[in-house]
Amino acid sequence: MQAYEFINNLIPPLKPNDKAKMALSWMEEIRTNVLPVVDKGIFKGFVTDDLIYTKNSPELKISKFDLISPACFVYLDKHIYDVIKVASEFDINMVAVVDRGNQYLGVITMEDAIGAFADSLSIQSHGAVLVLSMFMTDYSLFEIARIIESENAKILSSFISSDPLDDSKIKLTLKLDKSELRHIKATLERFGYKIIDHYQEETAISEDQERIDNLMRFLNI
Incomplete structure (x- = not known):
């Protein structure tokens, strides 16, 4: 790259x-x-x-x-x-x-x-996006990945940015290989993680539009 x-x-x-x-x-x-x-x-x-x-x-x-x-x-x-x-x-x-x-x-x-x-962030890969808010001291991708994998899902890519609503926190954006988020969200919340947004795949969207929409959602622009 x-x-x-x-x-x-x-x-x-x-x-x-x-x-x-x-x-x-x-x-x-x-x-x-x-x-x-x-x-x-x-x-x-x-x-x-x-x-x-x-x-x-x-x-x-x-x-x-x-x-x-x-x-x-x-x-x-x-x-x-x-x-x-x-x-x-x-x-x-x-x-x-x-x-x-x-x-x-x-x-x-x-x-x-x-x-x-x-391409580097697996934007085009099928799956959903989760956005979590947390303190930097609570961030452990290993632990988060372990929880997500317990629901038979994997993290394809991750992206950290500052939380514009709280300078003391970060936003962690995750691209997963699963489209269904209900059980994953419930498990993360059970372990104390705060989910502030999520995006699931929709049907009947052109490939070009899907590429653009997924990238913008992933970057939270």
Whole structure:
């Protein structure tokens, strides 16, 4: 799940001497509003269609634009989680990838990153999602897994986040391999765990919509 594995080779980098009209042409062709700019192998930042339209000069060279997010990059061996984190920090849907010598290797789009993230968390696997709230001192995935396995179910993946309603607690999101949660919920509650949300699979949902819905539910967005 390292960054270099998800580089999108269909997105070309612009050079400082390229003209704005070429950038817009490429953006239209590959259906994006942002492109990376690279000078002699070094990532310099991104140019957007908004920047170009503001200047309103199609013959203007890219070097004349104030590029955005020059620090929006990750090293090639960083995890896909880091790619999503950097994209979120810079509020952009593309992240550059460089090697340890800072040589530009390519970019990763957020569509590709989210797809990889979803796969890594078993989002597409059949099963339900449970969300528990607890103090960090009470967190033991081994113990929780033992309880869930006593109901003939297994944890496919887990995700910890802060509880926005209580800073002293965490939220533990679990993807299970079972769709029926009634007995699992009852057993967890019997052992003192507080379940604050759950999501069970529904029928008659398209595969694409199911993929998106499951990811958003898993991340509790």
